[in-house]
Amino acid sequence: MRNKFAILGLAGAGLLALLLGSRVWADEFTKEDAARWEKEYMSVVATGRELWTSPKLGTNGVACAQCHPNAANTHPETYPKFQKQLGRVIALRDMINWCLRNPLEGQPLAQDDPKMIALEAYVAYERRGVPLVPGKH
Amino acid sequence: MRDFNLSRRQFLKSTAAVAAAGVVPTSLVKVALASPAESFTFAYISDAHIQHIKGTSFVRNWDRGLIRAAAETNLLEPKPDFVLFGGDLAQLGTKAELDHGAEIMSAVGYKTYYVMGEHDYYLDLGEYWSKLFGPQYYSFDHKGVHFVVLNSVLTFDDWTFNRWPTAEQRMLEMAGLDNPNGSPFMVGDKQREWLKANLDKVSKGTPVVVVSHSPLQKIYKGWNFWTEDAEQIQALLKPFSKATVLYGHVHQIHYNQIGNITFHSVMATAWPWPYPQSYAQAQHHLPEITVPINRADPFFERDATGWQFIDAATGRVTMRYNLYNNTGRTVAFNTTTGRPEDRIYQDPARRILPQLHY
Numbered sequence: 001m002r003n004k005f006a007i008l009g010l011a012g013a014g015l016l017a018l019l020l021g022s023r024v025w026a027d028e029f030t031k032e033d034a035a036r037w038e039k040e041y042m043s044v045v046a047t048g049r050e051l052w053t054s055p056k057l058g059t060n061g062v063a064c065a066q067c068h069p070n071a072a073n074t075h076p077e078t079y080p081k082f083q084k085q086l087g088r089v090i091a092l093r094d095m096i097n098w099c100l101r102n103p104l105e106g107q108p109l110a111q112d113d114p115k116m117i118a119l120e121a122y123v124a125y126e127r128r129g130v131p132l133v134p135g136k137h
Numbered sequence: 138m139r140d141f142n143l144s145r146r147q148f149l150k151s152t153a154a155v156a157a158a159g160v161v162p163t164s165l166v167k168v169a170l171a172s173p174a175e176s177f178t179f180a181y182i183s184d185a186h187i188q189h190i191k192g193t194s195f196v197r198n199w200d201r202g203l204i205r206a207a208a209e210t211n212l213l214e215p216k217p218d219f220v221l222f223g224g225d226l227a228q229l230g231t232k233a234e235l236d237h238g239a240e241i242m243s244a245v246g247y248k249t250y251y252v253m254g255e256h257d258y259y260l261d262l263g264e265y266w267s268k269l270f271g272p273q274y275y276s277f278d279h280k281g282v283h284f285v286v287l288n289s290v291l292t293f294d295d296w297t298f299n300r301w302p303t304a305e306q307r308m309l310e311m312a313g314l315d316n317p318n319g320s321p322f323m324v325g326d327k328q329r330e331w332l333k334a335n336l337d338k339v340s341k342g343t344p345v346v347v348v349s350h351s352p353l354q355k356i357y358k359g360w361n362f363w364t365e366d367a368e369q370i371q372a373l374l375k376p377f378s379k380a381t382v383l384y385g386h387v388h389q390i391h392y393n394q395i396g397n398i399t400f401h402s403v404m405a406t407a408w409p410w411p412y413p414q415s416y417a418q419a420q421h422h423l424p425e426i427t428v429p430i431n432r433a434d435p436f437f438e439r440d441a442t443g444w445q446f447i448d449a450a451t452g453r454v455t456m457r458y459n460l461y462n463n464t465g466r467t468v469a470f471n472t473t474t475g476r477p478e479d480r481i482y483q484d485p486a487r488r489i490l491p492q493l494h495y
Contacts, residue, residue: 053313053316060188060190060196060197061188061189061190061196062188062196062198065313065314065315066314066408067408067409067410067435068411069313069314069315069360069410069411069416070315070359070416070418070419072411072415072416073411073415073432073433073494075495085434085436098435099435102435103198103408103435126416126417126418127417128417128418129417129418130417
């Protein structure tokens with residue numbers, strides 16, 4: 001049975017290759033592709049940096065960067081980790097939301113909010129080169 | 138929550154003992170001269186960053202830090218001879234912020250000397266601040282000690298006068314600690330000439346205490362833990378047998394010894410800052426002898442803010458850092474090694490995990 005599907009699959013792939021000539025869709029990419037993806041990532045990092053320094057993210061004008069210049073003392077390489085003040089293992093985004101609620105007196109972001117992704121991208125970028133140490137306090 | 142009487146009792150009884158539980162976010166400075174009759178203390182409050190939201194509302198967190206400092210300074214026993222405010226009373230230099238900060242500080246029942254911070258300065262170049270508090274640099278003598286207060290947050294004229302379309306933008310650009318559009322702090326030619334003339338009249342055996350907002354030593358340029366002409370100021374202090382520099386701005390414990398000059402930072406009442414080594418992309422020069430404060434617990438609003446006694450026995454300085462939610466620290470001049478050292482933690486074997494910043 002498994003063989004039959006495998007043969008069908010091979011036949012299908014062969015047909016596709018025939019239809020597309022020499023074009024390959026996966027597993028091969030060019031320097032230009034990599035440069036474009038890097039640019040996409042850096043544009044989200046830039047959005048994250050804007051949010052990080054924005055007085056508008058919360059309600060009281062306080063910005064993340066006021067206490068965390070260059071996102072220092074956020075330690076993204078240590079998450080998920082046991083956050084002693086909350087008594088459970090949490091992700092960095094949970095701490096971002098904690099800060100939004102408390103020092104910034106604002107509303108938390110949804111986990112998949114593009115703003116949350118941008119904030120995480122910025123924090124990680126400022127921490128580039130540091131080895132992962134999940135769980136470290 | 139620790140009660141204030143505990144720390145006051147500890148202050149009263151302690152000369153050698155390290156305060157285990159300090160709670161006043163100001164610095165009490167004890168200047169003990171060779172003659173005990175001339176010993177005196179002063180309190181040091183710094184970096185309140187009063188931040189206006191709109192109308193009559195201000196950021197509660199920062200307000201509470203300064204209100205607490207002002208109230209507790211009044212409870213100090215022995216009473217300080219005066220108070221120093223180390224700069225950054227405001228966040229964005231507005232009249233609303235400076236007025237609100239001045240009103241909170243008006244609760245302090247002692248003569249108060251003010252230092253200019255960049256957050257006070259770059260909206261109107263210190264004009265309103267000067268109306269409230271007087272000259273931006275000056276000196277005074279107190280019981281045999283010569284104090285000099287500098288405005289160390291000036292920068293290149295081109296940046297100040299030609300770079301920005303509005304004063305508000307100039308203020309915002311300088312207010313971001315990590316903003317690459319910022320500019321290095323400096324005392325500048327004019328003030329250095331004044332300082333030289335001022336110090337020329339002081340005998341070289343007189344203890345001198347120089348107070349500035351930014352460190353008059355170079356630690357990390359990216360966050361302006363830095364004064365561009367620091368070496369030139371240090372050169373002016375070199376002839377004095379006992380020179381001390383006290384600075385704010387950094388919101389953390391630093392201490393250092395460069396030649397004859399002892400350096401100490403004071404804590405903020407608003408919030409703590411990361412040490413430069415916490416920024417993985419930075420090249421920094423945190424003084425090697427500095428044992429950092431414990432990493433802050435953000436769940437305690439006032440953690441890693443605090444105050445310090447400064448006791449300058451025979452013209453040398455002893456800092457007593459009394460810190461909220463954090464064990465107190467004493468950093469004293471060690472006459473044997475000729476540098477300031479933490480009474481408990483200087484030996485690397487005695488350091489504790491929370492002092493590791495990464």
